[in-house]
Amino acid sequence: MKNSEVKILLVDDEPDILEIVGYNLKNEGYQIFTAKNGIEAVKIAKKITPHLIILDIMMPEMDGIDACEKIRSTKGLENVLITFFTARGEDYSQVAGYNVGADDYITKPIKPKVLVSKIKALLRRIKIEKTTESNEKVSIGNIIIDREEYVVIKNGEKLTLPRKEFELFSLxxxxxxxxxxxxDILDKVWGNEVVVGGRTIDVHIRKLREKIGDKNFKTVKGVGYKFIINED
Known part of the structure; x- marks a missing residue:
């Protein structure tokens, strides 16, 4: 995908941020759309279906957390890349962001060149996904993973997972x-060029346990995680 084909929605209530970040991304050839609050962000996202949304958390009228949740529940926008972009670096903000389906978290302040590099790394995920797409449905016990529709079917029930949850589960x-x-999980699911919080995997595993089944996932303390076929 060419940069000129990529649509990025930049959402922030600070005009300087919209101008500076927008300017640097436009210089890379991306199509840039802007919104100054969550309400505007949801409306514009529905209209243009962006490839990436860069979303501030602390905004008037509707904050970033609520906007992200609203976007993720909108048909056609379930798999749009979303990264939070905020000065708030507390753990609870990051966890709240991942809980509503964010793909990444970038903390202000950040140098424009570094931000552009992170955005490029995020957008590479789209390219990787397109080259690894498969029309085949993978059956594991009572679970079907449909890579074409990006859904998981368990006991006949269709589960639509946020992008990172789907990728983690597929892995x-x-x-x-x-x-x-x-x-290995961080490298294959998030990419080693994207910095994510230490609790990112834990949060996503917890959500998968809730949706797919606690018995299907085992934590190997100090090592990682594994999937277990369980048809209960």
């Missing part, structure tokens, strides 16, 4: 019983 389920080390 673990690709080799049932194998222990995947935390570093």
């Amino acid at each position: 673990l389920a690709s080799k049932p019983g194998k222990v995947f080390k935390r570093d």
